[in-house]
Amino acid sequence: MTNTPYDFGDDDVTPPHDDPRFDAWIARQAANVNVPGATPRDDIWTAIRAAQPATHAIAPPTPRALPFRRRNWRMPATIAAALLVGVGVERFLLTRDGAVPERTTASQVASRSPATVATTTAPPNDSPATAAPPSTSASEPASSGRAAQARASSRIPATRGSTGVAGSADTAAVSRLYRLAAEQTFTQAEALLTAYRATNVAARDSVAARQLGSWGRDVL
Amino acid sequence: MARMETESPPPVEVPGRVTDQRELVERARRGDPAAQRVLYDAHVDRIYRLTFRLTGREHMARELTQDAFVRAFAGLGSFRGASAFGTWLHTIAVSVTLNELKRLARQRAREAPLEDALTESRDARPSDPLLRQRLAAAIAGLPEGCRTVFLMHDAEGYTHEEIASALGVSPGTSKAQLSRSRAKLRVALADLAKEWET
Numbered sequence: 318m319t320n321t322p323y324d325f326g327d328d329d330v331t332p333p334h335d336d337p338r339f340d341a342w343i344a345r346q347a348a349n350v351n352v353p354g355a356t357p358r359d360d361i362w363t364a365i366r367a368a369q370p371a372t373h374a375i376a377p378p379t380p381r382a383l384p385f386r387r388r389n390w391r392m393p394a395t396i397a398a399a400l401l402v403g404v405g406v407e408r409f410l411l412t413r414d415g416a417v418p419e420r421t422t423a424s425q426v427a428s429r430s431p432a433t434v435a436t437t438t439a440p441p442n443d444s445p446a447t448a449a450p451p452s453t454s455a456s457e458p459a460s461s462g463r464a465a466q467a468r469a470s471s472r473i474p475a476t477r478g479s480t481g482v483a484g485s486a487d488t489a490a491v492s493r494l495y496r497l498a499a500e501q502t503f504t505q506a507e508a509l510l511t512a513y514r515a516t517n518v519a520a521r522d523s524v525a526a527r528q529l530g531s532w533g534r535d536v537l
Numbered sequence: 538m539a540r541m542e543t544e545s546p547p548p549v550e551v552p553g554r555v556t557d558q559r560e561l562v563e564r565a566r567r568g569d570p571a572a573q574r575v576l577y578d579a580h581v582d583r584i585y586r587l588t589f590r591l592t593g594r595e596h597m598a599r600e601l602t603q604d605a606f607v608r609a610f611a612g613l614g615s616f617r618g619a620s621a622f623g624t625w626l627h628t629i630a631v632s633v634t635l636n637e638l639k640r641l642a643r644q645r646a647r648e649a650p651l652e653d654a655l656t657e658s659r660d661a662r663p664s665d666p667l668l669r670q671r672l673a674a675a676i677a678g679l680p681e682g683c684r685t686v687f688l689m690h691d692a693e694g695y696t697h698e699e700i701a702s703a704l705g706v707s708p709g710t711s712k713a714q715l716s717r718s719r720a721k722l723r724v725a726l727a728d729l730a731k732e733w734e735t
Contacts, residue, residue, distance in 0.1 A: 336719075336723060336733075338733050338734065339719065339723050339733045340719055341733075342732060342733030343691060343719055343722055343723075343726075343733070344691040346668065346672050347672070347676070347687065347688065347691040347692040348691070348692055349665075349669060349672075350590075350593075350669060350672050350673050350676060350688075350692060351589055351590045351591075351592075351593040351673065351688075351692070353585060353586045353589035353590065353595075353598065354595070356581055356582045356585040356586070357585075357599060358577075358578070358581055358582075360599065361581060361585070361599055361602050361603050361606075362574065362577060362581075364599070364603045365577070365603050365606050365607055365610075366570070368603065368607045369607060369610065369611070370611075
């Protein structure tokens with residue numbers, strides 16, 4: 318019938334109707350049914366005021382109360398997830414290659430400075446054993462370290478592909494490279510987290526957020 | 538004749554100046570009692586008359602009018618102004634009134650000897666008591682939608698457009714239901730045919 322919450326009855330039982338005289342008569346009579354008197358305005362208004370809740374007025378919004386969905390939590394969560402994935406991949410690769418990673422910190426790495434990994438000026442076509450890792454300083458921009466890591470990683474398949482003479486020495490070099498890459502990633506992650514924690518959350522602006530985001534992607 | 542605003546609501550007169558109804562509604566939404574009182578004064582007579590027509594009892598008409606305004610003022614935050622405030626208020630009033638009548642009908646079904654609120658209108662003015670009682674009983678026997686359309690149109694003089702806005706139906710539906718209501722009443726009052734044939 319009609320799309321309404323009200324009951325209009327069944328159409329089927331409606332008799333046909335065309336009687337203008339009845340229509341005029343019923344309209345006159347209907348005006349005498351349930352005739353209301355004067356409206357008790359003041360009484361009803363008093364009841365309305367009494368029934369209204371005391372705190373009906375809409376309170377102004379609290380300035381610093383932000384809903385959870387608007388808080389800037391996505392970027393830190395993304396960075397943390399990326400770090401976890403990176404660490405997981407690194408550990409998986411080390412385990413698969415049979416090398417057990419040492420527990421190292423950035424300071425230990427910096428103080429170790431082995432001859433095979435100390436220099437940062439090695440030519441691009443150096444052999445893997447003498448390939449120079451990027452600096453592990455926390456204050457250095459991540460992009461250069463990441464690029465060096467990529468260079469080092471790109472050489473690994475070639476080293477693995479060189480069979481015969483390389484033997485166990487190459488395997489040791491590859492393991493060292495992996496360890497260095499892992500340490501570098503750890504160092505960058507440590508520096509990133511330190512920088513993130515040191516940044517005042519209230520004063521963090523979009524520039525800092527972009528920088529942290531870019532840094533996080535580089536670590537990943 | 539009661540009239541609701543439909544397309545463009547007329548400005549409401551406030552002592553000293555004319556205030557746009559939209560501004561009044563906004564002030565009322567913020568809880569301004571003065572604005573609420575102005576809106577109340579502008580609409581209470583029609584709402585009270587309608588609830589009285591539908592229920593036939595003064596105390597019910599008072600309570601339902603009060604309920605309609607309380608709900609309207611509390612729900613002004615959801616009023617988007619697509620229709621006039623009066624139209625929206627009528628929708629609320631019709632809804633609360635018919636819901637209350639349904640509740641009473643259910644209660645009557647459980648407590649059979651309960652007095653019929655619709656067939657015996659104690660607070661109505663006496664005219665021709667027998668005819669009035671017959672007519673009231675016949676009207677009470679209509680389906681609620683038909684009864685509402687009939688009373689709004691024939692008793693209170695609402696237009697079909699106004700009835701359609703209040704009930705959420707099309708004007709054509711309102712016309713059809715009025716015709717059906719009259720047809721059913723004609724059958725119910727057939728023994729009084731000499732009243733309208735003379």
